């Protein structure tokens with residue numbers, strides 16, 4: 001069981017970490033609403049997190065309205 005990060009804009013696989021780490025590092029900082037929006041679970045207990053890759057982060061910095069066209073392919 002791992003935690004997989006995907007870019008919420010382009011669907012790029014950013015990386016994977018051990019499941020335990022996400023609770024300590026990430027989930028402690030999220031509201032319930034944010035968890036529901038960002039996290040998805042599969043039947044094997046893997047966690048999929050919508051995040052943002054470096055390319056899209058760079059795009060957002062240059063085009064602040066880009067996030068209005070958010071799409072995520074799962």
Ligand SMILES: [Zn+2]
Nearest residue numbers: 007010053056
């Ligand atoms: Zn991206």
